[in-house]
Amino acid sequence: MGLFNSFGLLNPGALWFLAAVPALIAAYLARERPRQATVSSVLALRALHVMRGQRFGGRPRFTWTFFLELAALGLAVLAMAGPYLLRRGAPIAIVLDNSAAMQAATPAGKSRFETAVAALDAALDRADSAGAVTVYLTAPQPRQMGGTLDGAGAAREAIAHARTVDAPDDPAALATLLGQLNSDPHLGRILFASYRPIAAPVPARFTPIGVGDPIGNYAIGRFILSRETFGAAALHATITVANFSPAPATLKVTLEGDGKPVGAAEAETAAGAVATLDFPRLPPAAVYRAVLTPGDGFMLDNTAYATGSSVKSVAILFVSPTPADGASLGAIPGITLVTRTPDQYTPRDLAACDLAIFEYAAPKELPGVNALLVMPPPDDPVFRLRATAAARVAIANWPAIDPLTDGVNFRLLNMRSGEYFGGHPWMDAVVSGAGGGLLLSGVRGGRRYVAAGFNPFPYLGRGNLPMSILTLNLMGYLAGFGAHTGGYRTGEAWLVPAGVNAIIRPSGERVPVSAGALFTAATQGVYQLAGAAGAPTLRAVNLTDLGVSDLQNVPPIAIAPGAQATPAAGATMRQPLAPWLLAAILGLIVFESLFVYRRRRPVAA
Amino acid sequence: MLGLPEEFTSEFIARLEQLRIKTRREYAGVGKGSHLSPRRGSSLEFSDFRHYSEGDDFRYIDWGLYGRTDKLYIKLFKEEEDLLTYIFIDASASMGFPERDRKFSSAIAMALALAYVALAAGDRVMIRVLGGRGAPPPPAFVYGRHRIVELGRTLGGIHPGGELDLAAALARELISIRRAGKVFLISDFLMMPNAAERALGLFNAANMDVTAVQVLGAGELDGQGLSGDVEAVDAESGERVRLSMGPRERARYRESLLRLAREIRVFCFRNGLHYALYTTDKNFQDFFLRAASEFGLAH
Numbered sequence: 001m002g003l004f005n006s007f008g009l010l011n012p013g014a015l016w017f018l019a020a021v022p023a024l025i026a027a028y029l030a031r032e033r034p035r036q037a038t039v040s041s042v043l044a045l046r047a048l049h050v051m052r053g054q055r056f057g058g059r060p061r062f063t064w065t066f067f068l069e070l071a072a073l074g075l076a077v078l079a080m081a082g083p084y085l086l087r088r089g090a091p092i093a094i095v096l097d098n099s100a101a102m103q104a105a106t107p108a109g110k111s112r113f114e115t116a117v118a119a120l121d122a123a124l125d126r127a128d129s130a131g132a133v134t135v136y137l138t139a140p141q142p143r144q145m146g147g148t149l150d151g152a153g154a155a156r157e158a159i160a161h162a163r164t165v166d167a168p169d170d171p172a173a174l175a176t177l178l179g180q181l182n183s184d185p186h187l188g189r190i191l192f193a194s195y196r197p198i199a200a201p202v203p204a205r206f207t208p209i210g211v212g213d214p215i216g217n218y219a220i221g222r223f224i225l226s227r228e229t230f231g232a233a234a235l236h237a238t239i240t241v242a243n244f245s246p247a248p249a250t251l252k253v254t255l256e257g258d259g260k261p262v263g264a265a266e267a268e269t270a271a272g273a274v275a276t277l278d279f280p281r282l283p284p285a286a287v288y289r290a291v292l293t294p295g296d297g298f299m300l301d302n303t304a305y306a307t308g309s310s311v312k313s314v315a316i317l318f319v320s321p322t323p324a325d326g327a328s329l330g331a332i333p334g335i336t337l338v339t340r341t342p343d344q345y346t347p348r349d350l351a352a353c354d355l356a357i358f359e360y361a362a363p364k365e366l367p368g369v370n371a372l373l374v375m376p377p378p379d380d381p382v383f384r385l386r387a388t389a390a391a392r393v394a395i396a397n398w399p400a401i402d403p404l405t406d407g408v409n410f411r412l413l414n415m416r417s418g419e420y421f422g423g424h425p426w427m428d429a430v431v432s433g434a435g436g437g438l439l440l441s442g443v444r445g446g447r448r449y450v451a452a453g454f455n456p457f458p459y460l461g462r463g464n465l466p467m468s469i470l471t472l473n474l475m476g477y478l479a480g481f482g483a484h485t486g487g488y489r490t491g492e493a494w495l496v497p498a499g500v501n502a503i504i505r506p507s508g509e510r511v512p513v514s515a516g517a518l519f520t521a522a523t524q525g526v527y528q529l530a531g532a533a534g535a536p537t538l539r540a541v542n543l544t545d546l547g548v549s550d551l552q553n554v555p556p557i558a559i560a561p562g563a564q565a566t567p568a569a570g571a572t573m574r575q576p577l578a579p580w581l582l583a584a585i586l587g588l589i590v591f592e593s594l595f596v597y598r599r600r601r602p603v604a605a
Numbered sequence: 606m607l608g609l610p611e612e613f614t615s616e617f618i619a620r621l622e623q624l625r626i627k628t629r630r631e632y633a634g635v636g637k638g639s640h641l642s643p644r645r646g647s648s649l650e651f652s653d654f655r656h657y658s659e660g661d662d663f664r665y666i667d668w669g670l671y672g673r674t675d676k677l678y679i680k681l682f683k684e685e686e687d688l689l690t691y692i693f694i695d696a697s698a699s700m701g702f703p704e705r706d707r708k709f710s711s712a713i714a715m716a717l718a719l720a721y722v723a724l725a726a727g728d729r730v731m732i733r734v735l736g737g738r739g740a741p742p743p744p745a746f747v748y749g750r751h752r753i754v755e756l757g758r759t760l761g762g763i764h765p766g767g768e769l770d771l772a773a774a775l776a777r778e779l780i781s782i783r784r785a786g787k788v789f790l791i792s793d794f795l796m797m798p799n800a801a802e803r804a805l806g807l808f809n810a811a812n813m814d815v816t817a818v819q820v821l822g823a824g825e826l827d828g829q830g831l832s833g834d835v836e837a838v839d840a841e842s843g844e845r846v847r848l849s850m851g852p853r854e855r856a857r858y859r860e861s862l863l864r865l866a867r868e869i870r871v872f873c874f875r876n877g878l879h880y881a882l883y884t885t886d887k888n889f890q891d892f893f894l895r896a897a898s899e900f901g902l903a904h
Contacts, residue, residue, distance in 0.1 A: 037830050040699035040708075040822070041795035042839040042846040044861035045831075048854050 008574070010082030017077045025070065065592060072588040079581040084574040090188015091132045091148075093181045094120060094155060096162055097194030099139035099169035100490065101548050104195070104215050105297035112211040113164045116193035119209045120159055123191050124152040131188060135159060138194065140167040140491035140522055142177040165522040166300055167491025168548040171196070171557060179560045182206070199556035212554055216245030219301035219549030220253065220292050221274060223542060225282075225308065227334060235308065237279035239290050243269040244550045252293045253277050257285030257308075274546070284308055286538060287526050301549045305526050305540035314479045315352060317369075319345045320359035325457045329357075335475075355478040359455065370448040370478040374455050375419055385451055386422035390435055393418035393454055398431045403477045404441060404450070404470070405430065413466040418454035427451060441477075448478055488541045493518040497529065497537075504528040504536065608758040610714040612889045613721075620894055621718060625726040626688055627903040628814040629877060632786045635746075638687025638727050653681040689746065689786030690723040690730045691813075692716045693778065694760070696737025697769030698840040699795050703830060706822025706885045709765045712791045715818055715883065717757055718893050719789050722902060724750040728787075732756060735774045735792075739763035744781065768841040771796060772804040779807055787901070791818040798868040805869075809876050816879035816901045819866055823886030826862055828855040 009015070039045070102113040110118075124133075133155035135145040145162060149155045174196075181190050182203050190205050192198065195212030202208060221240035241251045252266035262282050267275035282288070285308050292302040315336040318326035323339035330337035340349055342361040347368070350356055356363075356371040362380035363371070376385055393415055398405045410431070420436030421429070426444060429437030438453040456471045488494065496503070498515045505511065506525025513519055521527060521541040528536035543549070631643045657666055657677035665679040694716050700709040720730045729746035742759045771792060788808045794801045794817070808815045824830070831837060831850040838845050848854065866882055873880035881899040883892055897904070 035834070036836045036838055038702055038840050039831070039837045040702040040793060040825060040840050042837050042842075042844050043795055043797070044858050044865065045837050045846045045848060047861060048846075048848045048850075048857060 006086045008084050008086060010084060010574075010576075012081055014077065014080035014082070017080060018074070021070070021073060021077070068588055068592055072585050075581045075585050075588075079578045079585070083577040083581070085577060086574060091134070091186055092124075092127055092152075092155070093184075093187050093190045094133060094135045094159070095142075095174075095178065095181070095190065095192045095194070096120065096135060096137055096145075096159060097139070097169065097192075097196065098137045098162055098164045099548070100164070100166050100300055100543055100545075101168070101195050101298070101551065101554075102164050102211070103166075103298060103300055104217070104551055106211065106213065106215075111164075112195055115211045116209060117159055117162070119211070120191060120193050121156055123207065123209065124156055127152055127189065135162070136177060136181075137162060138174050138177075139165050139169040140520055141170055142173050165490070166524040166543060167489075167520075167522050168543070168545045169196075170491075171555070175557050175559065178206075178557060182559055194557075195551075196554055197556040199558040203559060206559075212551075214552040215297050216247075217296050217298045217301070217549055217551045218243055218245065218249060218251055218292055218294065219298075219546055220290055220304040220542075221546045221549075222544060223288075223290055223304040223306045223540075225288065225306045234280075235282040235284065237263070237282055237288065237290075237306065239265075239277045239279070239304070240274055240546075241267060241269060241277060241292060242274045242546050242549060243271055244546075244552055245296075246271055246552075249294070251275065254291050254293070255279050255282070256289045256291070257283060258287055259289075260285075262288070287540070298549065298551060300524060301543050303524070304542045304544070305524070307526065307538040307540045314354045314475070316475075317345075317349055317353040317356040318359070319356065319361050319363075320374075321361065322359070325359055325455070326357070328457060329471075329475075332472075332475075355475070359457070366444060367447070367449075371450075372474055372478055373449070373451040374457070375453060376451060383424075383427075383449070383451065385424060385427075385440070387419040387453065388422070388435055389417070389419045391417055393420065393435070393438060394433050395431055395438060396433045402430060404439065404473050406473055408470045408473065409466050413470070414464070415454045421451060421453055424451075450474060450478065488521065488539060489544045490521060490524050490541055493520045494539075499531040500529045500537075501532060502530040504530060608754055608761060609717060610710065610757070612714050613717070613757075614890070617718075617890045617893075618721065620890075621721050622725050623904055624722045624894075624897055624902045625904075626690060626719075626723055626728065626787050627901055628688065628787050629901075630812065630814055631683075632686075632688060632814070633784065634686030634688055634786075635729065635784070636687050637685065639685055640688045640728070642684040642686040651680060652683045654678040655681060687748075688723065688726075688728040689784050690720070690728050690789070691782065691786060692719055692730065692732045692789045693775065693791065694732065694734050695769065695771065695790075695792030696734045696763055696765045697771075698736075698766050699793055700737075700820075701765035702840045703822050703824045705829075706824050708793060708820050708822050708825070708885060711883060711885050711889065712818075712820045713760045713763075714889055715791050715820065715893070716760065716789070717753060719900065719902075720747075720756055721750060721753045723787075724748070724753055730756075732760065733778055734760070734763055735771065735778075736765070736767045736769040737763050738766045770800075772800055772807065775804050775807050779811055782811070785812045786814070788813045788815045789818060789900070790815065791820060793821055794819045794866070794869050798865060798872070801869050802872045805872065805878060806876070809878060814879075814901065815873075816881065817869065817873050818900065819869060819880070819882045821862065821866065821882065821884050823884050826859050826884060828858045831855070831858070 096116060098113065104112050106112055106115055133149045133152060135155055135158050136142055137145050146158055149158055181187060187205060189207055191207045191209060193209035197210060197212060198206060198208050219242045221242055224238045225235050227235060237255060239253050241253060243249050243251060248268065248270045250266055251269050252264065254261060255263040263279040265277040265279060267277055269275045288306045290304045295302060314334060316329060318329065318337055318339045319342060320326065321341060323341060326337055326339055329335060338353060347365060350367055350369050353369055355369050356367050357374065358371060358376065359374040362373060362376040363382060366382055373383060376383060378387055395410045395413060398410050418438065420433060420438065421440055422436055424440055427440035427442030430441045431439035440451040442449055456467050496513045496515050496517050496519050500513060500515055503511045503513050503519055505527060506523055524541055524543055527539045527541060529539055530536040631641050633642050634640065654667065657679050661679050667678050667680050670678045694712055696709065700712060716732060720732060723730045729748050731744065731746045732742050734741040739762045741763060742756060747756065805815060805817055828850060834849050836845055836847045870880045879899060879901040881896050
């Protein structure tokens with residue numbers, strides 16, 4: 001390829017500006033560029049003060065700076081023309097799967113990722129090294145690694161810096177990326193190194209580098225901590241295990257709390273089956289770690305973490321003209337009680353509470369949290385409950401299966417005075433007596449509201465077990481049964497909570513963050529959310545994706561056939577020269593600044 | 606040599622010993638000297654007659670005149686006194702440019718040579734420096750040729766600088782001058798001709814005998830350092846003039862400078878002032894001795 005065949009201009013019309021160069025030269029010559037000279041007196045010079053250089057057609061000064069600026073001008077015009085070099089060689093796109101599944105070990109002893117990198121190196125050796133290369137990683141989301149790389153050597157170096165993450169990939173996003181690459185006509189080849197196969201027909205330019213041989217794998221699925229019962233201090237762990245191997249296996253999970261064994265359980269699991277293991281009455285610990293045996297080639301999903309702090313206590317706002325009635329509630333473990341009289345109560349008090357109890361009182365507006373109204377006053381303007389007082393109330397009807405009535409023997413429930421509720425537009429009677437509803441329940445605006453026509457709190461305790469169970473049912477229902485968490489998953493983005501200014505990764509690396517920003521945890525483990533004050537909050541992040549753990553059945557990636565573009569035969573790449581020209585112009589200007597303007601200091605004549 | 610400029614060789618000093626200041630007028634001095642004074646005295650130079658009065662020295666009775674007029678007259682003679690010599694040196698910034706021409710050094714040498722001539726003849730010398738930086742000599746007359754060393758050291762510590770209105774500065778100096786005498790004004794006179802004439806006219810009006818010594822640099826006359834497009838900055842006023850200097854402009858510039866010098870020379874001649882132009886490319890010693898008459902010096 002000759003010089004002129006390998007060179008082109010994107011905007012050749014700009015070369016017409018070269019015609020303006022003579023005018024610019026004239027302007028340059030007309031420009032005053034005098035050096036300074038201090039003289040004893042300008043008296044005799046005044047008559048000569050009209051510079052000939054200021055006059056058009058004056059004596060030009062063909063100094064080296066003139067030619068330097070002429071060169072800069074010429075380069076600027078050339079840059080405007082958009083010169084480029086044509087480089088033959090098909091650009092290559094490399095999609096390297098760095099998702100969690102690539103950490104799995106192959107029978108050869110290497111990880112899938114290492115195998116993929118070695119295969120890519122070999123493929124690049126065979127490729128035409130003149131073309132540009134772009135490298136994409138797939139997890140947590142597909143992204144380009146750096147800019148366009150110049151040749152196979154740079155690509156090989158970039159790939160050597162790639163690392164796997166503990167997060168799964170996003171198959172839909174990956175399919176989109178592959179489709180976009182397939183529709184790019186400038187690309188000569190697309191190397192896809194992954195454990196995922198490409199659904200047939202494989203587009204012509206795609207070179208799949210498969211490292212997804214089936215591997216038997218045992219995995220921990222979900223690791224959930226919850227309270228044993230509402231208000232109990234003891235925790236209960238539920239762990240799911242899966243057998244992704246061709247043979248049945250006994251899967252054993254050993255549970256540690258803050259490094260000490262706190263439980264173990266095992267399950268005989270059929271091939272392809274999932275089993276659940278329960279760990280009741282766990283002692284309190286900050287961090288729980290579950291380890292699955294036997295080991296396998298993919299160790300990431302053989303370990304899972306949970307934090308005890310994720311099982312939070314329930315904060316209850318107790319509004320009553322007799323706040324002492326709530327004292328018995330405060331004695332329940334895991335409950336934080338805040339009391340207010342109706343006069344003290346403001347809706348702002350709800351911000352720090354999980355649920356509210358209004359005893360002989362009613363809010364002025366619908367509470368923003370789940371709430372229990374105990375014998376509300378008759379003039380309540382929000383709930384508009386129609387109540388009829390009774391000297392003695394008796395329960396006649398209750399549902400057999402209901403979270404509010406579960407385990408309560410109403411026949412043993414002995415109540416004295418109370419009030420019956422009439423019909424309500426959006427609350428239904430769960431427990432009723434002869435005079436109407438005694439316990440109404442309803443959902444409004446996504447909140448749960450319960451109204452009781454009797455006061456259960458004076459009867460709390462062993463002395464009135466049915467009432468105590470009913471009360472705990474009420475608390476459990478209103479607390480939303482949400483006092484457990486399955487933790488967070490690798491690759492998911494969190495909103496950094498308020499008050500947190502740094503996150504400490506499992507590796508110990510401290511990452512400054514700001515509240516409200518998104519943070520993606522790509523590594524499995526326990527993260528510490530540190531704030532300005534107080535101990536850091538712990539947050540467990542697990543793979544928790546049995547789809548990833550199933551290393552035997554991997555669905556192929558489908559590339560939309562309509563997006564396929566005709567491969568460019570003998571593809572060439574335009575290498576723009578304008579940046580280099582602009583750099584040269586800048587260099588010339590700097591050179592002139594250093595060596596020319598420095599000479600303009602006053603000199604004595 | 607003893608802090609004097611290098612031009613002051615022993616041969617040159619010996620030649621200076623042979624010179625004396627010649628004034629076009631007679632000035633009263635403050636002590637005995639070699640210059641005729643308007644005062645009556647005891648020199649051999651006849652001045653006038655007057656009637657004899659009792660107490661006069663009868664040795665001065667002109668007996669011849671008595672024989673002709675039968676009246677007693679005594680002869681009066683002039684007094685011979687020293688000459689009060691004032692030397693003014695322009696030390697404004699223009700005297701420092703062009704640096705290669707060493708105009709101010711030449712002006713200092715010129716002043717010291719004139720001072721030595723006066724001191725060697727027994728006259729009193731006061732050197733005043735107009736403008737410049739450094740400690741000027743005290744405003745007092747010095748007497749005796751040995752004081753030349755002191756003057757040389759003092760003047761050697763002065764450097765040109767600043768802007769100077771020559772006429773205004775000389776007017777201020779004139780206020781402090783009590784007695785008339787010989788005045789040497791050494792300057793480049795690079796100013797409007799009327800400003801120079803006003804400065805020189807001040808002393809002329811004060812009945813002084815004035816010698817204007819103009820010192821110009823040889824490079825200054827040739828416009829050295831001014832070539833091509835150049836922005837000339839006035840050393841004193843900071844005024845800037847932009848110009849393109851070529852051979853023709855340089856010739857015009859030289860002609861303008863010489864025309865300014867010529868106008869000052871004409872003014873001096875018309876007003877009975879001495880005038881000398883020294884350009885720094887000339888040998889100082891040769892110039893001083895050959896141009897002694899132009900300075901108002903006599904052998």
